[in-house]
Amino acid sequence: MLKIENLHARIAGKDILKGLSLEARPGEVHAIMGPNGAGKSTLGNVIAGRSGYEVTDGTITFDGQNLLDMEPEDRAAAGVFLAFQYPVEIPGVNNTYFLRAALNAQRKARGETELDSMQFLKLVRERVKEMGMTPELLNRAVNEGFSGGEKKRNEVFQMAVLEPRLAILDETDSGLDIDALKQVAEGVNRLRSPERGFLVITHYQRLLDYIVPDFVHVLADGRIVESGDATLAKELEAHGYAWVRDRRPTEAHA
Amino acid sequence: MNAVASPFVESMQAAAAARLPGGGPAWLDDARHQALRAFIERGLPDTRNELWKYTALRALQQRAYAPRDDEAASRVVADELLRLEGCEGPRAVFVNGVFRADLSRLDELAGSIALQPFSDALEHQPEPLRFLLAARADGDDGFTLLNRALAADGLVVRVADGARVPQPLRVVHVGTSAVGAVAWHLRDLIELGEGASLSVIEHHVGDDASGHLANIARTITLRARAQLDWTIVQHASQDTTLLRRTDCVLHEDAKLDFHALELGGKLARHELRVDLAGDRAQFASRGAFVLDGRQHGDTEVLVTHRGRDTVSDSLWRGVAGDRARGVVHGRILVQPGADGSDGSFYNKNLLLSPMAEIDTRPALEIYADEVKANHGATVGQLDDNVLFYLRSRGIPLEVARRMLVRAFCAVTLDGIQPAGLREFCETLLAEQLPEAEA
Numbered sequence: 001m002l003k004i005e006n007l008h009a010r011i012a013g014k015d016i017l018k019g020l021s022l023e024a025r026p027g028e029v030h031a032i033m034g035p036n037g038a039g040k041s042t043l044g045n046v047i048a049g050r051s052g053y054e055v056t057d058g059t060i061t062f063d064g065q066n067l068l069d070m071e072p073e074d075r076a077a078a079g080v081f082l083a084f085q086y087p088v089e090i091p092g093v094n095n096t097y098f099l100r101a102a103l104n105a106q107r108k109a110r111g112e113t114e115l116d117s118m119q120f121l122k123l124v125r126e127r128v129k130e131m132g133m134t135p136e137l138l139n140r141a142v143n144e145g146f147s148g149g150e151k152k153r154n155e156v157f158q159m160a161v162l163e164p165r166l167a168i169l170d171e172t173d174s175g176l177d178i179d180a181l182k183q184v185a186e187g188v189n190r191l192r193s194p195e196r197g198f199l200v201i202t203h204y205q206r207l208l209d210y211i212v213p214d215f216v217h218v219l220a221d222g223r224i225v226e227s228g229d230a231t232l233a234k235e236l237e238a239h240g241y242a243w244v245r246d247r248r249p250t251e252a253h254a
Numbered sequence: 255m256n257a258v259a260s261p262f263v264e265s266m267q268a269a270a271a272a273r274l275p276g277g278g279p280a281w282l283d284d285a286r287h288q289a290l291r292a293f294i295e296r297g298l299p300d301t302r303n304e305l306w307k308y309t310a311l312r313a314l315q316q317r318a319y320a321p322r323d324d325e326a327a328s329r330v331v332a333d334e335l336l337r338l339e340g341c342e343g344p345r346a347v348f349v350n351g352v353f354r355a356d357l358s359r360l361d362e363l364a365g366s367i368a369l370q371p372f373s374d375a376l377e378h379q380p381e382p383l384r385f386l387l388a389a390r391a392d393g394d395d396g397f398t399l400l401n402r403a404l405a406a407d408g409l410v411v412r413v414a415d416g417a418r419v420p421q422p423l424r425v426v427h428v429g430t431s432a433v434g435a436v437a438w439h440l441r442d443l444i445e446l447g448e449g450a451s452l453s454v455i456e457h458h459v460g461d462d463a464s465g466h467l468a469n470i471a472r473t474i475t476l477r478a479r480a481q482l483d484w485t486i487v488q489h490a491s492q493d494t495t496l497l498r499r500t501d502c503v504l505h506e507d508a509k510l511d512f513h514a515l516e517l518g519g520k521l522a523r524h525e526l527r528v529d530l531a532g533d534r535a536q537f538a539s540r541g542a543f544v545l546d547g548r549q550h551g552d553t554e555v556l557v558t559h560r561g562r563d564t565v566s567d568s569l570w571r572g573v574a575g576d577r578a579r580g581v582v583h584g585r586i587l588v589q590p591g592a593d594g595s596d597g598s599f600y601n602k603n604l605l606l607s608p609m610a611e612i613d614t615r616p617a618l619e620i621y622a623d624e625v626k627a628n629h630g631a632t633v634g635q636l637d638d639n640v641l642f643y644l645r646s647r648g649i650p651l652e653v654a655r656r657m658l659v660r661a662f663c664a665v666t667l668d669g670i671q672p673a674g675l676r677e678f679c680e681t682l683l684a685e686q687l688p689e690a691e692a
Contacts, residue, residue, distance in 0.1 A: 048646050049642075050642050051642065072642060072645035073651065076645070076647055084643065092664045098647075098649075102649050105648045105649050106648035
């Protein structure tokens with residue numbers, strides 16, 4: 001589904017990713033761990049198409065399509081979803097209106113019929129219930145005045161409505177207390193399915209107690225230096241990232 | 255110093271030589287001649303005038319205008335142009351500056367309001383207008399002087415003490431094709447008696463590309479406890495020059511609620527002066543302008559707090575794309591003795607292209623004690639992070655931009671009443687949003 005080969009990317013003249021390769025199949029959950037500055041968020045942003053990043057070498061294909069040639073909105077329509085590390089507030093844009101515009105834009109781009117407001121409302125109500133969202137948040141402006149936990153939960157809620165094929169969670173655990181973390185993890189687990197892949201980007205092992213990954217990759221200095229199963233996260237927690245740095249870099253083989 | 259002889263000034267002199275309605279009473283002729291002389295001496299406002307600092311009129315100087323549209327009284331106007339969905343009540347219609355009884359619908363207002371076209375008042379009973387037309391006012395500029403010299407039509411509206419007009423009065427200004435570019439000068443006089451209330455919708459529309467000039471001067475008086483809601487919906491044709499000056503006086507406990515959506519015109523300027531003369535008088539304004547191409551928009555909101563415990567509260571949003579230029583000037587002046595006044599003026603602006611420009615100047619002048627006064631102004635661009643957020647959810651770039659510009663302006667439309675008018679404004683705004691450049 002997702003195939004990244006020898007990816008090199010830089011921002012503001014600074015090389016961040018230096019030959020990253022990774023492959024993820026439908027149904028798999030890949031955790032990307034690593035110290036600050038390793039390039040974790042850059043990876044998520046480059047896959048989703050944020051401007052400002054320059055890809056100097058390598059490829060990203062998604063279901064055989066060259067993702068790097070596509071606009072962010074086209075990547076979204078193809079099934080890529082990025083849960084932001086810092087979800088933005090959009091005063092004046094109603095949450096429900098925004099989400100309907102997003103879903104219908106994606107459906108239109110895929111040649112599917114758009115949902116009318118009744119159909120959409122029905123869908124949203126179901127998802128709100130499943131995610132344990134406060135329905136009142138739907139009537140507010142996107143993320144405006146939301147607490148940190150509400151913002152992250154809203155990201156997962158959007159994911160539930162948009163039903164992407166590849167979901168990238170960029171430090172979705174950061175800034176959350178343990179209760180909020182559990183709620184967010186439950187939301188994500190509910191969305192796990194044989195058709196959907198996940199990249200879970202995190203600094204801490206904590207989140208992976210609740211979202212148990214199939215594969216764990218350690219990112220250091222712009223490349224994946226170690227890959228393993230969920231137990232690798234535990235080892236990292238025990239030994240720290242310095243332990244990986246001392247080891248010989250290997251290619252990911254997931 | 256005499257004004258530089260220019261095609262503009264010459265065409266105005268020629269207009270003054272033509273007969274105007276009410277040519278009769280000596281005082282009126284005198285007042286007009288004096289105003290014309292003053293205009294010729296002074297000329298058009300130039301950028302040394304603080305209130306015209308960012309609105310240069312060099313191009314206008316080179317234009318000559320016909321003094322009137324001879325067919326204005328009979329021009330056919332498409333009904334579609336006059337429609338305002340959600341607000342199909344009473345209306346007064348002006349076509350190329352001429353009142354049109356045949357297109358107006360004023361019967362429903364009978365009883366609660368005295369309404370007379372200015373042309374009619376000049377013709378038949380000019381005496382009550384004498385105080386207004388004969389007196390020289392402070393703050394007259396070239397356009398108000400021209401208006402004094404040349405105003406041929408407009409509206410005289412009086413609402414009796416205690417009368418509450420149930421339906422909004424819509425005043426429609428239509429610019430439509432004539433032989434050439436026409437200049438018209440309209441004078442409105444609006445007076446609400448004690449405890450009276452009225453809603454007015456000032457609606458500008460156009461269907462042509464003949465480059466008319468509309469010069470409107472307006473005097474509004476709100477007696478004690480009177481309440482006026484005023485909403486501007488301006489989508490005049492893109493080559494119209496629209497100059498408006500509104501002078502409002504609010505007596506004790508009077509209230510003026512003002513909304514504006516300014517979209518059309520090549521040059522559209524409104525100088526709104528609000529004198530909070532009586533204790534506890536209140537003024538609120540919410541407005542947005544959206545400019546594209548080479549449009550120039552200028553909003554001047556000049557508030558004077560004179561009574562005690564008076565309140566003014568203004569919130570404006572400006573958007574400029576392409577090579578458009580916007581100007582916002584919000585001034586709050588608190589006079590000695592206006593203790594307990596509370597004034598605020600906030601303005602945020604959005605530039606959608608590198609060549610667009612908006613100049614905003616909030617200003618406070620305070621000469622009283624225990625006053626609350628706040629102001630703020632910003633000029634910015636669409637936030638790339640927010641755009642990326644929307645696109646990452648599948649919303650195409652252009653749709654995302656429009657969504658954000660609409661949201662930016664929406665806060666100024668929220669309070670528009672009735673709901674049908676607000677929805678119309680929202681739709682109009684959505685239709686006229688300029689394209690942003692990366």
